[in-house]
Amino acid sequence: MDWQRSLYxxxxxxxxxxxxxxxxxxxxxxxGDNTARDQGRLTLNPLKHIDIVGFIFLLVVGFGWAKxxxxxxxxxxxxxxxxxxxxxAGPLSNLILGTLLALSTKLMLHLLINGIxxxxxxxxxxxxxxxxxxxxxxxxxxxxxxxIPPLDGSHIVFSILNISSETEAKIRTIGMPAxxxxxxxxxxxxxxxxxxxxxxxxxxxxxxxxMLL
Numbered sequence: 001m002d003w004q005r006s007l008y009x010x011x012x013x014x015x016x017x018x019x020x021x022x023x024x025x026x027x028x029x030x031x032g033d034n035t036a037r038d039q040g041r042l043t044l045n046p047l048k049h050i051d052i053v054g055f056i057f058l059l060v061v062g063f064g065w066a067k068x069x070x071x072x073x074x075x076x077x078x079x080x081x082x083x084x085x086x087x088x089a090g091p092l093s094n095l096i097l098g099t100l101l102a103l104s105t106k107l108m109l110h111l112l113i114n115g116i117x118x119x120x121x122x123x124x125x126x127x128x129x130x131x132x133x134x135x136x137x138x139x140x141x142x143x144x145x146x147x148i149p150p151l152d153g154s155h156i157v158f159s160i161l162n163i164s165s166e167t168e169a170k171i172r173t174i175g176m177p178a179x180x181x182x183x184x185x186x187x188x189x190x191x192x193x194x195x196x197x198x199x200x201x202x203x204x205x206x207x208x209x210x211m212l213l
Contacts, residue, residue, distance in 0.1 A: 006059050008125075008128050008129055008132050009059070009132055009136065010059075011129050011133055012101075012129070012132050012133030012134075012135070012136035012137065013055070013058060013059070013136055014046045014050070015097070015133060015137075016094055016097065016098075016133070016136050016137045016140045017046070017049055017050060017055075017066040017140070018044055018045075018046040018049050018050075018066075019044070019093050019094065019097055020066065020090040020091070020093055020094055020140055020144075021041060021049040021066050021067065021069050021090065022041070022042065022043060022044055022049065022093075023089040023090055023092070023093035024036070024041075024069035024086055024087075024089050024090045025037065025041040025042045025069050026042060026089070027085055027086045027089035028069065028071040028082075028086050029042055031076055031077070031082045031085065031086065032075050032076060032077060033071045033072055033075035033076055034075070035070050035071050035072045035075070036069045036070060036071060039070065041067075041069050048067075049066050049067055050066055050067070051064075051065055051066055051067045054066060061183075061187055062187050063143075063183045063187070068150070069086075071086060080159050080162060081159070083155055083158075083159045084155065084156045084159035084160065086155075087152040087153075087155035087156050087159070088152065088156055090140075090144060090152050091140065091141045091144040091145050091152055091153075092141075094137040094138070094140040094141040094144070095137070095138070095141040097137045098134050098135075098136075098137030098138040098140075098141060098203070099207075101130055101133045101134035101137060102134040102138075102203075102204070102207040102209060103207065104130055104134075105127065105130045105131045105134055105207070105209060106207050106208055106209060108123075108126070108127050108130060109127070109209070112127065131209065131212055134204070134207075134209075135200065135204060138200045138203045138204065139196075139200055141203075142196045142199045142200050142203075143196055146179075146194060146196070148175045148178065148179045149168075149171060149172040149175035149176055149179070150172065150175070150176055150179075151179070154171075154172075154175065158171075182194060201213055
């Protein structure tokens, strides 16, 4: 493992996962469900959201997970709509956060190029951390929109198509192991099955940071 690279990635991973899960909880709370709030998930404390095994997988293998936010369907006024909104809140938060971080990186790059700030070790470390944090949040945004269980995209699609909970449960039993296998193949066999990398790179280039890829 490249420990220096992991240290550079750490702030972005912690921030991205924490904001993602907190926004799931916040959305559920705003829609009338207190389950996540009562479980202590309505917080920006990463310790409340990080799953240690999923976190290690993310650092070592390149994909992982946080603790899922729970909600009680009976507390939602419109279950089909509200379930989709709760699911969408996480990826949307990563898009917004990634955009803010990318703009900060772009500003810092401008200051560096024009000699307004120095190329000191501290500045360059901060620049790298900002860039990687933006990239990670774009990864979380794109990746979680994939409509394969248990990713958020599947909950959005299931709600739009009004798929029954029984059918959803059956799809989930297939989707979860299938997703795991796909990710393992992509990471270790270098075979592109889910072309999310191109979408992420496109977002980075949108902010004029393509030269850093």
